[in-house]
């Protein structure tokens with residue numbers, strides 16, 4: 578994405594006032610800590626968000642994929658466009674989804690099934706598609722393993738039985754998961770003009786069960802706290818950040834909350850992020866887990882399958898409160 582040509586589209590991309598406080602009290606979970614299951618549940622109840630350290634994902638997988646991603650994003654615009662437009666998989670620039678959202682971003686959206694790694698994507702790597710394919714697959718495999726562990730710890734912490742009630746949905750061969758490589762180029766000109774930041778990825782919640790995010794050392798990610806304050810998440814290239822998604826909120830009958838988040842483009846440095854979105858099979862009914870429900874407790878949500886939710890989500894704009902349509906008593910906040 579060339580800065581000069583992209584600037585001509587700036588008028589449609591939102592800007593944001595910069596000063597937002599740092600999220601200094603971010604819950605940091607060490608996967609080796611015997612207390613981690615309780616700390617995770619507390620973090621998911623309070624924020625729907627936490628940082629994972631001691632994750633056992635080899636740093637080599639992370640750096641290899643980051644360098645492959647940069648290799649792709651540094652190609653000429655016409656080369657990158659051969660891997661687009663996203664349908665939803667493939668290369669996209671500025672447009673996010675198909676309902677009018679735009680941001681200061683370019684990205685590759687991929688299917689996590691190694692067999693289905695989009696042919697369009699591979700066309701860009703004519704010279705050596707296997708290098709890119711194996712970097713993506715090694716990374717996704719390692720991150721999936723960590724996501725299963727995180728979901729099993731959350732199930733333990735919530736006393737859900739069996740403990741794989743959540744993780745089995747991601748382990749399923751029909752799991753509807755996806756993977757995203759995001760690149761937010763710096764935009765120094767804009768700051769000079771207005772002292773504001775361009776929105777890279779507008780505010781939203783992730784529709785799936787859980788998202789596992791890793792970025793380089795460039796700031797930009799912000800989350801929205803319960804009372805509506807936005808805080809900046811200090812970047813940490815050696816750790817992962819976990820987002821609770823809408824489906825997990827429903828499966829816990831609102832006990833864990835899906836976190837509203839957004840990314841602001843940095844004026845000086847480019848940000849590269851990689852996110853695994855763990856979703857259930859399309860046919861899965863998304864309902865509160867019985868072992869979590871009190872005797873008289875009723876579901877806060879109407880019954881729906883992941884396929885129904887996904888169809889509805891993909892018709893929505895980023896900032897829409899997607900779960901609203903499925904709440905028995907529509908909420909006013911969010």
Ligand SMILES: C=C1C[C@]23C[C@@]1(O)CC[C@H]2[C@@]12CC[C@H](O)[C@@](C)(C(=O)O1)[C@H]2[C@@H]3C(=O)O
Pocket residue numbers: 665673674675676678686755757781782783784785854890891892893894895
């Ligand atoms: C505007 C949109 C982009 C999105 C599909 C949607 O219509 C609403 C949800 C968006 C989101 C957010 C999390 C993930 O980045 C994503 C891949 C997803 O599953 O839901 C994106 C969708 C997208 O970029 O296509």
Ligand SMILES: O=C(O)CCC(=O)C(=O)O
Pocket residue numbers: 757759778783790792798838839840850851852
């Ligand atoms: O790029 C990031 O850091 C987060 C992007 C995001 O929220 C998403 O792709 O859903």
Ligand SMILES: [Fe+2]
Pocket residue numbers: 781782783838
């Ligand atoms: Fe997201």
